[in-house]
Amino acid sequence: MRASSFLIRSHSFSSLDSFSRFTNLKNRNLSVSLLAVSISILRSIVAEISAHALKDPSRECCGLLAGREGVITWIFPATNVTANPATSYEIAPEELFRLMREIRAASLELLGIYHSHPKGINEPSPRDIERAHYPDAAYFIVSPLSDAPQPVRAFSIHDGRVTELEIQVV
Numbered sequence: 331m332r333a334s335s336f337l338i339r340s341h342s343f344s345s346l347d348s349f350s351r352f353t354n355l356k357n358r359n360l361s362v363s364l365l366a367v368s369i370s371i372l373r374s375i376v377a378e379i380s381a382h383a384l385k386d387p388s389r390e391c392c393g394l395l396a397g398r399e400g401v402i403t404w405i406f407p408a409t410n411v412t413a414n415p416a417t418s419y420e421i422a423p424e425e426l427f428r429l430m431r432e433i434r435a436a437s438l439e440l441l442g443i444y445h446s447h448p449k450g451i452n453e454p455s456p457r458d459i460e461r462a463h464y465p466d467a468a469y470f471i472v473s474p475l476s477d478a479p480q481p482v483r484a485f486s487i488h489d490g491r492v493t494e495l496e497i498q499v500v
């Protein structure tokens with residue numbers, strides 16, 4: 331039910347719709363995924379996310395994470411095209427669709443979306459919550475600060491509700 335209301339809400343992006351339909355169909359048999367409290371990810375991918383955040387620590391970095399059967403094994407770094415990269419991120423639609431096609435072509439599933447918070451706490455901002463269009467994805471938020479208590483955190487965002495996910499490094 332949640333999946334179909336999501337599709338209606340995102341009607342302005344037709345190719346995004348078809349991708350969502352694809353991922354939702356794949357996830358339909360895994361209703362337990364809606365209750366997920368943890369997300370599994372390869373150690374090397376966590377390292378790559380952190381490295382991306384440190385490449386230009388004054389700008390938010392961003393990208394997609396994919397894998398199979400709930401384990402993130404691939405990273406797809408993207409370009410942040412927003413006008414205010416210090417405090418927000420935006421992936422250009424063309425790049426987003428290209429990356430999603432690559433994920434599908436490799437028979438992978440979109441499992442996560444990551445970005446960094448150069449200065450603030452690495453928790454979802456009101457804007458992050460408002461723009462969280464993938465209820466089945468884990469939203470990873472990275473801090474490039476050396477004194478961050480948890481430099482990499484992950485959240486599930488469903489209809490404005492935020493739940494922190496335990497990150498299982500495998």
Ligand SMILES: [Zn+2]
Nearest residue numbers: 447454455458
């Ligand atoms: Zn953010």
